[in-house]
Each structure stands twice: as C-alpha cells, then as structure tokens.
Amino acid sequence: MNNNPTETNKVVTRFAPSPTGFMHIGGVRTALFAYLHARKHNGTFILRIEDTDKSREVEGSIEHIQESLRWLGLEWDYGPDSAETPFGSCIQSKRLDTYLHYAHQLIEKGLAYPDPYTPEEVEVFRNQAAAEKRPFLFRDHRPTTTETWDGTKPLRLKVPEIKRYTWNDVVRGELSAGEEMLDDIILIKSDGYPTYNFAHIIDDHEMGVTHIMRADEFIASTPKFLSIYDALGFKRPEFVTLPPILRDDKTKKLGKRDGAKDILEYKAEGYLREAMVNFLALTGWNPGTEQELFTKEDLIATFDIAKIQRAGALLNEDKLLWMNKQYLNNLSQEDKLVYVTNFLPEETRSLPQFSTDRLTRSITTITERISTGKEIRDVAEAGEYDFLFNSPSYDTSILKWKNDESIQAVLPRLAEAHKILLEADFSSSETIKEALWPLAETLGKGELLWPLRVALSGQERSPDPFTLAYILGPDETLARIKTACDKIKG
RNA sequence: GGCUCUAUCGUCUAACGGUUAGGACGCCAGGUUUUCAUCCUGGUAAUCGGGGUUCGAUUCCCCGUAGAGUCACCA
Numbered sequence: 001m002n003n004n005p006t007e008t009n010k011v012v013t014r015f016a017p018s019p020t021g022f023m024h025i026g027g028v029r030t031a032l033f034a035y036l037h038a039r040k041h042n043g044t045f046i047l048r049i050e051d052t053d054k055s056r057e058v059e060g061s062i063e064h065i066q067e068s069l070r071w072l073g074l075e076w077d078y079g080p081d082s083a084e085t086p087f088g089s090c091i092q093s094k095r096l097d098t099y100l101h102y103a104h105q106l107i108e109k110g111l112a113y114p115d116p117y118t119p120e121e122v123e124v125f126r127n128q129a130a131a132e133k134r135p136f137l138f139r140d141h142r143p144t145t146t147e148t149w150d151g152t153k154p155l156r157l158k159v160p161e162i163k164r165y166t167w168n169d170v171v172r173g174e175l176s177a178g179e180e181m182l183d184d185i186i187l188i189k190s191d192g193y194p195t196y197n198f199a200h201i202i203d204d205h206e207m208g209v210t211h212i213m214r215a216d217e218f219i220a221s222t223p224k225f226l227s228i229y230d231a232l233g234f235k236r237p238e239f240v241t242l243p244p245i246l247r248d249d250k251t252k253k254l255g256k257r258d259g260a261k262d263i264l265e266y267k268a269e270g271y272l273r274e275a276m277v278n279f280l281a282l283t284g285w286n287p288g289t290e291q292e293l294f295t296k297e298d299l300i301a302t303f304d305i306a307k308i309q310r311a312g313a314l315l316n317e318d319k320l321l322w323m324n325k326q327y328l329n330n331l332s333q334e335d336k337l338v339y340v341t342n343f344l345p346e347e348t349r350s351l352p353q354f355s356t357d358r359l360t361r362s363i364t365t366i367t368e369r370i371s372t373g374k375e376i377r378d379v380a381e382a383g384e385y386d387f388l389f390n391s392p393s394y395d396t397s398i399l400k401w402k403n404d405e406s407i408q409a410v411l412p413r414l415a416e417a418h419k420i421l422l423e424a425d426f427s428s429s430e431t432i433k434e435a436l437w438p439l440a441e442t443l444g445k446g447e448l449l450w451p452l453r454v455a456l457s458g459q460e461r462s463p464d465p466f467t468l469a470y471i472l473g474p475d476e477t478l479a480r481i482k483t484a485c486d487k488i489k490g
Numbered sequence: 491g492g493c494u495c496u497a498u499c500g501u502c503u504a505a506c507g508g509u510u511a512g513g514a515c516g517c518c519a520g521g522u523u524u525u526c527a528u529c530c531u532g533g534u535a536a537u538c539g540g541g542g543u544u545c546g547a548u549u550c551c552c553c554g555u556a557g558a559g560u561c562a563c564c565a
Contacts, residue, residue, distance in 0.1 A: 460525065
C-alpha cells in the first residue's frame with residue numbers, strides 16, 4: 001500500500017486547528033466529518049497545526065487538541081507527533097522554508113510584491129475609504145515601482161485577475177462572489193510567518209488534500225483563496241462547507257467566547273465517546289434513514305458528504321443526554337462498575353455498609369436513573385444513595401400504606417414477609433420476587449410492597465423491594481425489616 | 491452598511507414537483523407487578539410572508555422578512 005497521500009489519488013482530508021486553547025464542540029464536529037470522510041474512502045486523515053500567529057498561541061494547546069481527538073477515537077494518519085511524513089512537518093511554524101519557496105516563485109512570476117507602507121499608513125487609506133463610504137481595497141494603492149523584498153515588509157499577492165469567481169461547494173452547490181472580494185492580500189507577514197490564507201493553500205497542496213471541510217465563515221474569503229490557487233497554478237480541492245453550530249439563543253455562532261465548552265469537559269461530566277461521536281455526527285448530517293444510533297463503524301460506512309445540512313443547527317442537549325443514557329445502559333456490567341465507581345464520591349464510598357459487592361449489585365439501579373456520571377456525583381452528594389450503604393433513618397409514619405387506617409396494620413405483613421425471606425433464595429431480584437409474590441397477591445400488592453420497600457430504603461420513592469432486597473442481601477434485608485417492626489411497636 | 495449564505499414541529503431532522511408532511515429528543519396521557527426510574531403504547535406540535543412557473547409546489551424562480559458569516563500583518 002502506498003501511504004504517501006501526495007502520490008495517490010485517494011481521499012485526503014485534514015483537520016487544521018490553530019493552537020489557541022481548547023477545542024469546542026464545533027471544532028470537534030469539523031474534525032469528525034473530515035475523519036469520517038477519509039475513513040469511509042480508505043483515505044488519509046491529517047492533523048495539521050496552524051500556528052502562524054505566535055501572539056495568539058496558548059501553551060499546551062497542541063497536546064490538548066490531540067488529547068481531545070484521541071478521546072473521541074479520531075486517530076490521525078499524520079499529525080504533529082509524526083516523526084516522518086512524505087511532506088514534512090504537520091506544524092506550520094516548522095514549514096517556513098516551504099512557504100518562502102512558493103513566495104519567491106510568485107515574486108518571480110510578478111504575482112507578489114512587498115508592501116511599502118507602514119501599518120499606520122494603510123490605516124489612513126482604510127479610514128479614507130470609510131469616510132467616503134466605499135470599500136477599502138489595497139489594490140487601489142498598489143505601488144507603481146516595486147523594490148526587492150527583503151523579508152522585513154509584508155509580501156502581498158498581486159491578484160492575477162480581477163473577476164467574478166464562481167466555484168462549486170459539495171454542500172452548498174454553486175457559489176460566487178464579485179470582484180470587490182478580491183484584493184492584494186498579505187501572504188507573508190513582516191514577522192516572517194505566512195498568513196493563514198497563504199499557508200493553508202500551500203499545505204493542502206503539498207499534503208495532497210482532496211477535500212477541505214470547514215465551517216461557513218470561510219465562504220466569504222474563498223474568492224481570495226481561489227486567486228491564490230490561480231497564482232500558484234494549483235488545482236482546487238473540493239470545498240465542503242459545514243453548517244455552523246449556533247449558540248442556544250440562536251443569536252450567534254458558537255465560539256470560544258460564547259460559553260462554548262471544552263470538549264474534554266463533556267468527558268469529565270461522564271459523556272461517553274460513543275455517544276458524543278454519534279450525537280455530533282447527527283448535528284449537521286443525516287443519512288436520510290430513521291436510524292438514530294450509530295457505532296463509529298456504522299458512521300464510517302454510512303457517512304456521505306452529499307447529505308450534509310446547509311442550515312445552521314443548535315445543540316440539542318436533551319438529545320445528547322438521552323443518547324448518553326442509551327450508550328451507558330448498553331455497557332457491560334464490568335464497564336458500568338468502573339464508570340459508576342469513578343463518579344462516586346469518597347463520602348459515599350466510606351459509608352459503613354459500603355462494599356464492592358453491594359455496589360456491583362446496585363449498578364443497574366444507579367445507571368438506569370441517570371444520564372451522566374456527573375449526575376451520579378450530584379445524587380450521591382445529596383445523600384440519595386446513602387440507603388444503599390447505610391441503614392436508613394426515616395419517619396415511621398411513611399411505612400403506612402395509603403389504604404391503611406393505622407400503621408399497626410403494617411406490622412403483621414412485615415412479619416410475614418420476614419418469615420418468608422428467612423427461607424428465600426436471594427440469588428436475584430427475580431427469585432426474591434417469586435418468594436414474596438404469593439403473599440403480595442394475598443395481602444394486596446400495595447399493602448405488602450409499599451411498607452416493605454420503605455422498610456428497606458427509608459424513602460417514599462425508591463427502587464422496588466425485590467431489587468432492594470437483592471442489593472442489600474439477606475442479612476441486611478432481614479435486619480431492616482426487623483428494625484421497621486420495632487419502630488412500629490414503639 | 492457592502493458582499494455572501496441560510497430558512498420544515500420547541501430542538502435535531504426526513505420527504506425523484508404529487509405523502510393523511512415521516513422519525514427522534516422534549517413535553518403530555520395511559521399501561522407494564524406498590525412509589526421513583528426503566529420499558530411499552532398513544533397524543534401534542536412545523537413547511538417564515540407575498541408573488542410567480544406548473545394540472546399540482548416544503549421542493550423551482552423572484553421580492554420581502556428574519557437569522558448567520560465576512561469585510562485584519564486572526565485563523
């Protein structure tokens with residue numbers, strides 16, 4: 001197999017974040033779509049770091065980005081950690097020679113020139129244009145004589161042709177923009193680093209990228225990119241514009257400053273990667289069937305860039321919770337135990353009757369009542385799991401069934417149940433149920449089950465008595481029933 | 491403001507120009523062995539407005555309206 005994406009015609013996609021902090025859900029969705037498309041076509045997925053603005057760089061971002069993608073299982077074929085690639089580093093700041101190479105090529109072709117003005121002078125032009133209510137275009141101030149570029153001034157593109165550009169977008173169809181969008185944009189900044197506009201085009205070319213997935217904020221600048229493709233003589237890749245993910249109030253696109261969460265926070269709250277991936281895939285994409293739950297393999301098989309949405313979407317957080325619950329409850333017992341244990345606070349684990357055995361028997365009861373691990377922590381901190389690992393204290397009056405005249409009526413029923421349970425098989429909640437059921441039918445279901453349940457849990461709302469008895473085991477079950485009886489006797 | 495893009499239930503979305511406009515989440519109701527949770531069943535709810543084109547528009551075109559994006563030595 002030839003692994004060099006530049007030498008084959010197979011699909012190559014990339015995710016190209018700048019290391020300016022954490023990854024939010026929008027960025028992750030872009031990465032996911034690029035990943036799915038590459039995997040679907042047995043192609044290559046590249047993680048490229050766009051660190052050409054040193055002033056905005058946040059230390060640790062590259063590691064953080066990688067950690068985020070790894071959590072979600074979006075493994076890359078080439079990335080900042082690759083020792084060797086067919087095209088050099090995946091970190092732009094280590095590719096400066098490449099950008100310079102193409103910059104000089106453009107200068108030789110007469111398609112790039114040094115900007116003779118200071119930033120302040122350009123600002124004056126800009127203000128003039130604003131005052132006259134016309135758009136500012138640098139090319140209106142293009143110098144007539146060009147000096148040699150010594151690298152200390154910005155290098156600008158000399159737009160090869162002023163024209164209306166039309167291009168095809170896989171998602172949006174035919175797009176176009178007028179010549180007012182074209183200008184002599186900066187290719188290399190005065191600090192020697194290339195601009196995004198220049199660097200990403202060269203990298204995509206060198207890396208053989210066939211499909212560019214990115215959010216719709218780049219539509220407006222696409223004509224500028226196209227003029228650079230033309231100037232360099234590069235073939236255009238396929239443009240795949242992803243719909244924006246909007247903030248809850250729908251007033252603005254989701255961004256880091258708008259309360260967008262670090263994707264790893266979702267991990268910390270107990271969202272499972274499978275749920276997150278499934279959910280994000282369905283935000284802005286849909287296979288056109290009624291299937292809702294997809295494994296990563298399902299997604300790779302089904303994903304189709306032709307079915308990406310055009311319109312922006314809000315995050316349906318309720319559905320994410322629901323989805324997480326689905327995946328959580330499909331976990332094996334062992335995995336559930338690990339999951340629950342991770343979120344159970346120390347106070348709960350140090351309760352007098354706490355044991356791994358009892359926790360293991362409680363697992364289903366706990367997980368079917370929550371959607372995320374964070375809820376386990378919250379519920380535990382509120383003391384609502386205490387009855388599982390500690391004899392409950394409660395007001396005796398709640399033992400009384402609603403049809404009973406007095407609490408004394410409960411006493412003989414609990415005594416009967418106690419007698420039966422002395423001999424009962426505690427190997428599952430089902431066997432306990434079988435033992436007690438005839439009595440429940442004789443006495444009345446609520447008449448027996450309500451007080452029994454309260455005796456075991458000390459709560460008006462709790463799992464059913466069979467489940468509770470199974471969790472607590474015979475000794476503790478019998479002890480709690482006896483305690484209840486004693487309380488009634490006073 | 492100029493340019494560009496977008497528009498189906500509250501939300502995510504489905505529907506070769508012909509469907510009782512479908513599904514999921516949420517919500518409501520009922521049911522499954524007492525309460526809670528789970529689960530099951532049912533219900534609620536949408537084509538932004540106005541013009542065209544067409545025998546027939548959610549679908550195609552135009553004009554509004556609303557929202558988003560963009561106009562940097564940021565990406």
